[in-house]
Amino acid sequence: MKTGYRRIFTAACTLLLAAILSVGAAAAERRAVKASVANIRSGPGTRYAILWTVEKYFPLQIIKKSGKWYRFVDFEGDKGWIYASLTSKTPSVVVRKGTCNVRSGPGLKNPVVFTAERGVPFRVLKRTGKWIRVQHADGDKGWIYGALVW
Numbered sequence: 237m238k239t240g241y242r243r244i245f246t247a248a249c250t251l252l253l254a255a256i257l258s259v260g261a262a263a264a265e266r267r268a269v270k271a272s273v274a275n276i277r278s279g280p281g282t283r284y285a286i287l288w289t290v291e292k293y294f295p296l297q298i299i300k301k302s303g304k305w306y307r308f309v310d311f312e313g314d315k316g317w318i319y320a321s322l323t324s325k326t327p328s329v330v331v332r333k334g335t336c337n338v339r340s341g342p343g344l345k346n347p348v349v350f351t352a353e354r355g356v357p358f359r360v361l362k363r364t365g366k367w368i369r370v371q372h373a374d375g376d377k378g379w380i381y382g383a384l385v386w
Contacts, residue, residue: 265298267306268328268359269318272373276316280305287316292373293328293357295386311386327360329368329385338378342367349378358385 272292277284280302290310296318300307304320311330331352339346342364352358358370358380366382 266325266327267296267298267308267323268326269294269296269322269357270324270326271322274318274322276318278317280307280317284317291357293326293359295328295330295357296323328357329360329370329380330355330357331380331384332386333384336380336384338370338376338380340378342369342379346379350376352380 269290269292273289274291274294275286276288276290278287294310296306296308296310298306298308299315301320302317305317306320306323307315307317309315311332331354333354335351335353337348338350338352340349352372356372358368358372360368361371361377362369363382364379367379368382368385369377370380371377
């Protein structure tokens with residue numbers, strides 16, 4: 237008898253764990269804004285208020301889907317809604333520290349080509365170790381240290 241209960245319990249736990257992991261995987265989808273500017277709304281529709289705007293490549297962590305709208309959380313923990321067609325699966329990051337250097341190559345010995353402020357988004361082109369080759373929407377490219385971005 238105990239063996240039968242143990243098997244049922246093990247099977248139930250396995251199913252529960254699989255369900256939790258699949259929900260977490262769906263909720264963990266990362267998207268990036270593909271429009272030059274996109275409105276972030278308080279609800280899933282154009283009748284809802286615009287809370288703020290974001291620029292191209294701004295990364296979003298999708299937490300819910302409602303029709304053609306995504307509810308997301310951003311690097312600051314702020315939540316909002318965006319129309320799904322304004323996003324893509326393009327890998328992207330956003331500067332989460334004050335001001336950071338963007339360099340000509342992956343490493344501190346490479347010269348700084350420009351600086352980026354907190355909240356500036358980039359498309360990810362390549363990763364080498366802890367460094368990320370990025371491109372801004374205006375075309376500027378360089379390398380940024382991974383710990384400085386989300």
